[in-house]
Structure formats: C-alpha cells, structure tokens
Amino acid sequence: MSEPPLGVAIPDTRLHPIYLILGTAKTLRQAIPLLVVTIFGGAPWWVSVALFALAMAIAIAQWYVKKYSVVGGVLLLRTGLLDQSVRVVPITRITALAAFQSLAQRLIGVWELNVQSPGDRNGSALTFPCLSGRRLDELRSALESGGRTTVLSNPASGSDSSTVQRYLAWRRTSVASAPTHGLQVIAVLTTAEMLIAAATNSSISLILLAVLAIWFRFSEYVPIHASEFMKEIVEPQGVVVVLLTLVAVAIVAGLVLGALRLNRFTLIRDGDVLRTSRGLLGKHAATISVRRVQAVRIVEGFWRMLLGYCSVQVEVAGVGRMNANQRMIFPLVRTDRAESLIRRALPEVSWPSQPLQVLPARLHRRYLTLPLEYAVGSTLLMLLLPGWWQLLAILPLPLGYVLGVARAREAGWRIDDQSIVLRWRRLLDRNTVIVRRGGSQLTELSSSPSKAKAGVAGFKMRFSSGRGAGIRYMVDSDALLLLHAAVALHPVRPQRIKS
Amino acid sequence: MLGGVTRRPQTGQLPGVQSDGSVQPSVVPLAGDLPTERHRLPTRVTRYWRWRMFYASLPPLVLLVSGAIVLPWEPWWIRWSVVGVFVAVIAACMIILPPIRYRVFWYAISSTEIDIQSGIIFIKRSLVPMHRVQTLRSERGPMADHYRMTTLKIRTAAGSVSLNGLDRAEADELCERIGRMTNLADDV
Numbered sequence: 110m111s112e113p114p115l116g117v118a119i120p121d122t123r124l125h126p127i128y129l130i131l132g133t134a135k136t137l138r139q140a141i142p143l144l145v146v147t148i149f150g151g152a153p154w155w156v157s158v159a160l161f162a163l164a165m166a167i168a169i170a171q172w173y174v175k176k177y178s179v180v181g182g183v184l185l186l187r188t189g190l191l192d193q194s195v196r197v198v199p200i201t202r203i204t205a206l207a208a209f210q211s212l213a214q215r216l217i218g219v220w221e222l223n224v225q226s227p228g229d230r231n232g233s234a235l236t237f238p239c240l241s242g243r244r245l246d247e248l249r250s251a252l253e254s255g256g257r258t259t260v261l262s263n264p265a266s267g268s269d270s271s272t273v274q275r276y277l278a279w280r281r282t283s284v285a286s287a288p289t290h291g292l293q294v295i296a297v298l299t300t301a302e303m304l305i306a307a308a309t310n311s312s313i314s315l316i317l318l319a320v321l322a323i324w325f326r327f328s329e330y331v332p333i334h335a336s337e338f339m340k341e342i343v344e345p346q347g348v349v350v351v352l353l354t355l356v357a358v359a360i361v362a363g364l365v366l367g368a369l370r371l372n373r374f375t376l377i378r379d380g381d382v383l384r385t386s387r388g389l390l391g392k393h394a395a396t397i398s399v400r401r402v403q404a405v406r407i408v409e410g411f412w413r414m415l416l417g418y419c420s421v422q423v424e425v426a427g428v429g430r431m432n433a434n435q436r437m438i439f440p441l442v443r444t445d446r447a448e449s450l451i452r453r454a455l456p457e458v459s460w461p462s463q464p465l466q467v468l469p470a471r472l473h474r475r476y477l478t479l480p481l482e483y484a485v486g487s488t489l490l491m492l493l494l495p496g497w498w499q500l501l502a503i504l505p506l507p508l509g510y511v512l513g514v515a516r517a518r519e520a521g522w523r524i525d526d527q528s529i530v531l532r533w534r535r536l537l538d539r540n541t542v543i544v545r546r547g548g549s550q551l552t553e554l555s556s557s558p559s560k561a562k563a564g565v566a567g568f569k570m571r572f573s574s575g576r577g578a579g580i581r582y583m584v585d586s587d588a589l590l591l592l593h594a595a596v597a598l599h600p601v602r603p604q605r606i607k608s
Numbered sequence: 609m610l611g612g613v614t615r616r617p618q619t620g621q622l623p624g625v626q627s628d629g630s631v632q633p634s635v636v637p638l639a640g641d642l643p644t645e646r647h648r649l650p651t652r653v654t655r656y657w658r659w660r661m662f663y664a665s666l667p668p669l670v671l672l673v674s675g676a677i678v679l680p681w682e683p684w685w686i687r688w689s690v691v692g693v694f695v696a697v698i699a700a701c702m703i704i705l706p707p708i709r710y711r712v713f714w715y716a717i718s719s720t721e722i723d724i725q726s727g728i729i730f731i732k733r734s735l736v737p738m739h740r741v742q743t744l745r746s747e748r749g750p751m752a753d754h755y756r757m758t759t760l761k762i763r764t765a766a767g768s769v770s771l772n773g774l775d776r777a778e779a780d781e782l783c784e785r786i787g788r789m790t791n792l793a794d795d796v
Contacts, residue, residue: 227765426765550740550766554733573765593638596721596735 118179118251121187124172125219128239132168133161140164177237179251184224186235198235200255202226204401204427207435208245210392220245224252225435227426227573249396253382295454296439298374298387306420306441307367308360309412311537316366317359324355376439378454383423383438395435401425403548403572405458407447411537419444421451424548426573436574451543458543459528465521468583472565475582476520477513484509512536520580522568522587524594531570531578542578544570544595552595553579554588561585570595638735639716640723646714653773654706656755661705663751665698715771717782719789722762724769740764741790744783748776762786 137144140160147156170190177186184203186196205225214220222245224235240248298306328336343354372389383402386394404424413419421439428436442450448460484505491502512534519539521532532541548570555567566588569579580588640646672694676687709728716723722736745761752758758779760771774782 547737550736550764551769552735556731556733557729571764571766575766577766592733592735593636596638596737 116181118254119177119247120180121176121178122244123176124237125239125241125244126172127217127219128172128175129165129168131238132171133165136164136167137161177235177248179248182255184235184252186237196235198224198226200252203252204398204425205435206249206252206396208249208392208394210388212390215390215392218242222248225425225427225432253396293378293453295376295378296442296450297376298371298440302441303368303371303374304364305413305416305418306371307364309410309416309418309441310363310367311410312366313359313363316362317356320355320359320362324351370434371440374440376450376454383454385438393434397423397425397428397438399455399457402455402458402545403574404542404544404578405451405455406576406578407444407451407541407543409444409539409541413441414444414539417444418442419447421447421454423455424542424572424574424576428574458545459525460543461523461525461528461530463523463525465523465530465532466587467521468517468580471563472582472584473514473517475563475565476517477510479581480509480513480516481506516581520583522580522583522591524591529570529591529595531568531580533578533580540578542570544572544578548572549595552592554592556585568592638723639718639721640714640725640733642716645716645718647716647778648714649710649773650757650775650778651710652755653757654710656751656757656773657706657709658702659751661698661702665694669694669698713773717785717789722769722786724771726770726772734769736762736764736769738786738789740766741786744786746779746783 144157144160146152147160167190171188174190174193175186175188177184179185179200182200184198184200188194188196203224203226207223207225209221209223210219211221219239219241222237222240224237237248323331324339328339331339339351339354343351369389369391371387374387375385377384377386378399381399383397383399384394385397386392402423402425406422406424407419408422409419418441420437420441422433422436423438425436438454439450451458452460487505488502491505492499494501516534519532519534521530523530527546529544530541531544532539534540550573551571553567553569553571555569556565560566560582564585565582566585567579567581568583568588568591569577571577669691672691676684676691679687681687705728709726712728712731713726715725718738720738722738722741723733724736725731725733741762742765743763745763746758747761748758756776758774758776760774760779760782761768762771771779771782
C-alpha cells in the first residue's frame with residue numbers, strides 16, 4: 110500500500126489566544142528600563158498606561174503574525190512584525206519533542222512544545238509556547254507521522270455539544286494519559302522509587318550549599334518565623350544541631366522538588382518512538398524517535414550505586430548537556446533490572462552478551478596520576494586555612510587514591526557486531542555507555558611519548574548530543590581496535606575480511 | 609604512527625583479536641593505516657607557525673615589559689627576569705615545536721572516513737565518518753595569505769576537527785572532494 114502524499118498536514122495556525130498575555134509580559138520585560146524611568150522618574154500616570162497599551166498592541170500584532178504549519182514534510186513557523194522570518198525544520202531532522210505544562214498553564218489548559226533537532230544541544234529548534242491540548246495532539250501527530258496529510262477533527266462540529274464540552278474538547282490532550290492501543294508501558298516510577306530518586310539526586314548537595322550560604326551570610330533575608338525558630342530554638346543547641354537542621358531543610362526541599370519533577374514518571378514504547386511523561390504540578394511529556402537514539406547511557410550515582418540503583422539516559426542529536434531531563438528515559442531502576450528495561454524499551458540496542466573486559470593491572474597506577482595531582486593541590490590550599498580547618502588537609506590524598514583505584518578497577522569495554530560498550534568512572538558516578546551501530550559522530554585516539562612507551566592510549570567517542578564516552582588509559586592495541594571497530598560499525602562501511 | 613606505537617596490522621592480519629584472545633568482528637583498515645595514503649602539510653608551514661607564534665607572543669610581551677617598567681616591585685632584576693624567561697621560552701618553542709608538529713601531523717581520506725593525526729606532545733588521531741560531515745569551513749588571515757595557507761575546519765554534529773596549514777589549492781581540492789563524498793543520507 111503506498112503512503113499518502115506529503116501535503117498540507119496542518120494549515121497556517123495561530124497559537125492559543127492566551128499567548129497575548131505571555132507576549133505582553135515578554136514585551137513589558139524588555140521595556141523594564143523604560144518603565145523604571147517613567148514610574149520612578151516622576152512621569153505622569155498616563156505615560157505608564159500608554160506604555161502598557163503599546164506592549165499589548167505589540168503582543169497582539171505578534172500573535173496575529175505568528176503562525177505555524179506542517180506542509181510538504183516540513184514544519185514552518187512564521188514570525189516577525191517588521192522583520193518577517195520563516196523558520197523551516199524538515200520533519201526528518203526532528204529528533205525529539207518535549208511538551209511542558211506548568212501549573213498556570215494547566216489551569217488555563219495550554220501546553221508548551223519544544224522541537225529538538227541536531228545542532229540545538231542546549232536549546233530547541235522551535236518553541237510553541239501556547240498550544241491547546243487538541244492542537245498539541247494535532248501537531249505531534251503530524252510530526253510523528255512524517256507530515257503525511259491528516260484529517261483534522263473539528264471540535265466545533267458537534268453542534269449539540271454544550272459550551273463546557275466543547276471547551277473540554279479543546280483542552281483535552283493524550284499527552285498525560287497512556288492510551289491503550291498498540292502501546293507498551295515499559296515502566297512507571299512508584300512513589301517509593303520517586304522518593305529514593307529525589308533523595309539520591311545531586312541537587313540536594315546544591316540546595317544544601319545554598320541553604321548554608323543563605324543562613325550564614327544572608328540571614329537577614331530569611332522569613333521572620335523561620336529566623337526566629339532558628340535563633341531561639343536551634344542555635345542555643347550548638348553548631349552541630351544548626352548544621353543538622355539545615356541539612357534536614359535541604360533534604361526536604363530536595364524531596365519536594367524531586368517529587369514535583371518525577372511524579373508518576375512513565376516510559377512507553379509506541380511503535381518507533383519512546384514516550385515519557387512526568388510531573389506533579391507541571392506536566393512534562395517527551396517523545397524520542399528510536400531511530401535517533403545513538404547510544405544508551407546507564408548512570409550510577411554515588412548514593413544510587415550504594416543502594417543498587419541507576420538511571421537510564423539516551424544520546425540523541427539535539428538533546429545535549431543542559432537537557433538532562435529530556436535525555437533521561439527512566440530516572441531510577443535497580444541496576445540488575447536495567448538490562449531488562451533497556452531490552453524492552455530499546456530492543457534495537459544490542460546488550461553485550463559477554464562481560465566487559467577490564468584493564469590489566471599494569472595500567473592501574475596511571476589512573477592514580479590525575480586524582481593525586483588534584484589532591485596535592487587541594488592539600489596545599491587547605492594548609493592555608495585558619496585554625497582547626499587545616500585538619501581538612503588530611504582528606505584529599507586518601508580520597509584521591511581511592512578515586513584513582515576505583516577508576517582503574519571499574520574501567521571496562523567490549524565490542525561485538527552491533528555495539529561498543531564503554532564503562533568508566535567520572536568523579537562520583539559511574540557511566541556505562543552502549544553505542545549502537547554507527548552511533549558516534551567522531552572518534553579519537555590519544556597518546557603521548559610516555560604513553561606510547563608504556564603501550565597505553567586513550568579512546569573517546571563523541572555523539573551528536575555533544576556528550577562523549579571514553580576510557581582515559583587502555584592498552585594501545587585495544588584502543589586501536591576500538592578505533593577501527595567504531596568506524597567499521599557504521600552502516601555505510603563495508604564489512605569484509607582482507608586476505 | 610601514533611606516538612611511537614608500531615603495532616600496526618599487516619595485510620591479512622587485521623586488528624581483530626583483543627588482548628584477551630577473543631576474536632572481534634572483522635574490520636577494514638582505516639584510511640590512515642597505510643603510510644602511503646597519508647598526506648603531509650607543505651614544508652613552509654613551519655615558517656608560518658613560527659611567525660604566528662611570534663605575533664601571538666607580542667601582546668603578552670608588551671604587557672610584561674610595561675609591567676617591568678611601571679610596577680614599583682623591587683628588586684628590578686626579578687621583574688626583568690620574568691621578561692627574560694618569557695622571551696627564552698617563546699624562542700625555544702618557536703625553534704623546537706613547529707618541526708615536531710609538522711612531523712606528527714598527517715591526514716588521510718577515503719570514501720568512508722577522514723583520518724587526521726595532530727598534536728605536538730599529546731597526539732590525537734581523529735576519525736570522522738564521511739557521512740557525518742555537516743559543514744566545511746576554510747579560514748585564512750593575512751599571514752596565511754602570505755604563505756598561501758588555509759585552515760580547513762570539518763564540522764560534525766559532535767564537534768569539529770581542523771587541518772591547520774593546508775596549501776590553499778590543496779584545501780580547495782579537499783573541500784570539493786569531501787563535499788562530493790558527503791552527498792549521502794545522514795541519519796543524525
């Protein structure tokens with residue numbers, strides 16, 4: 110059966126009218142310097158009103174001009190009042206879709222959709238800030254079907270439906286719910302797992318640093334009830350109790366933020382796309398084309414590794430370092446069940462059938478070099494600290510040694526006909542990357558005279574997400590083998606044995 | 609040769625066996641595995657690099673000399689020693705480094721990949737599959753014009769690799785050749 114032709118999947122469509130409010134707010138933000146001058150500079154009230162009216166007029170004009178369409182296999186976005194621009198993204202270049210709904214947007218019933226393409230690692234090719242649920246479904250359907258002509262449903266066609274029903278039809282979207290036909294729900298994050306994921310997240314450390322800074326340096330800005338509680342009840346108990354209280358505050362804040370972010374995280378395999386949805390107040394939904402997945406990354410953080418958990422991420426063009434949530438396909442899974450989850454979600458990714466090859470013992474001392482160098486530097490700096498704080502100087506060297514030993518022991522690799530697997534330790538977390546056939550963009554082998562003399566080289570692969578995977582020190586013949594294999598696994602390269 | 613590693617596969621003995629003895633899938637030699645396929649830069653590139661290093665060192669040298677004249681730190685010979693050490697280091701680098709860099713650098717191109725080795729002390733061999741090449745960019749400044757040199761940057765979705773110091777005609781020919789070879793479907 111032949112496919113329907115590429116026609117007009119979605120004609121020119123404007124964003125939801127609520128965009129007028131967002132547009133006005135955006136214009137007012139840009140006019141803040143002017144507003145400061147008029148309000149605090151003693152200008153008459155009607156000047157501020159006129160500025161506000163002008164901002165509204167600009168927002169209305171921008172909303173009127175801004176249109177999107179899906180025509181002939183491309184996504185078009187027309188914007189601009191005076192300088193008109195048309196942004197064109199071929200549908201074949203779209204690697205991922207991410208829909209987001211904040212609490213305010215949920216009340217109104219609109220979504221924001223980000224369209225990712227290669228080269229937009231830390232942003233997105235196109236952003237649609239205000240789409241109703243129905244329009245979001247329409248657009249996602251058109252993009253996922255490759256821009257084939259679709260029949261658009263008209264919510265107003267039911268003349269006997271009430272105003273409330275027509276309004277709910279406009280708001281309705283299939284994003285948050287899990288449709289039941291032809292889909293496979295791979296995993297759903299339970300409440301207990303969500304709390305573990307939130308508690309073991311690295312954000313708690315950052316929140317703790319912020320809390321410590323706020324209390325010890327900016328305590329005059331702390332709300333009065335909290336300040337009184339700390340000063341009258343906690344501080345008299347001593348510094349240790351104060352620190353424990355602040356740690357507890359950081360943990361609670363981290364748990365709350367984690368719950369808001371990860372609530373009911375669901376991973377679904379829908380044909381040739383992976384869908385994820387999550388969020389408590391603000392809803393997030395992402396779609397990733399399986400064909401665009403270049404590698405799967407298993408990240409075992411320090412605390413999660415101790416508890417036997419890991420998170421699973423994918424390397425996709427256009428989803429780079431800053432888009433940590435978008436490249437995550439499941440935030441927490443038992444490490445011994447990660448293989449099962451990946452096999453169900455991405456059977457196209459070949460799981461290694463044999464254990465990883467570890468590095469020979471003679472390479473282990475190489476891994477001590479860098480951590481011990483940093484440790485020596487940190488020790489010297491800490492010796493400059495005042496009083497008892499100098500005792501901290503005893504920590505860096507043993508920690509550096511432990512890190513070096515861990516890095517050496519945990520590094521490993523394996524290649525087969527379909528994939529390359531690399532495992533290494535960064536600082537606190539361990540990464541295992543399974544690279545699909547032809548998944549890497551750039552492959553590097555590094556050496557130096559001292560390395561060459563010792564028969565050692567480094568190997569690194571880079572993906573179109575901008576991230577990489579590699580082993581710093583390995584046997585040079587093995588690194589050369591990986592270099593050949595990484596290119597040999599590309600689909601366009603012939604596989605043959607030279608005799 | 610990569611930093612002195614000589615364990616290169618012979619014809620019929622591809623790097624298919626791991627150090628643990630297990631057999632790996634068959635692989636085809638890369639473009640740069642055969643020394644006859646490697647291209648070197650023109651010999652005048654060392655003069656170009658030396659002059660570039662000289663002109664690049666002028667602003668910090670001016671800063672250091674100004675500091676030595678203006679700053680009131682005693683004794684004076686420390687201030688001028690810093691200037692002297694800087695000049696000595698730059699002079700040594702200008703003499704020693706360009707020939708090493710010239711000897712290390714090569715590139716090789718096949719229908720399926722671009723193979724580049726570069727570096728001075730820390731040597732890197734980069735492989736770019738031809739169908740991963742996104743854009744090509746050639747750059748040259750006034751000094752490069754004088755020496756008829758060009759820097760060619762090959763960009764992929766993951767980053768770029770540079771061929772610094774190519775002959776201008778060679779760079780144009782390379783651009784045209786790579787442009788022809790990359791006319792393949794990209795599955796980024």
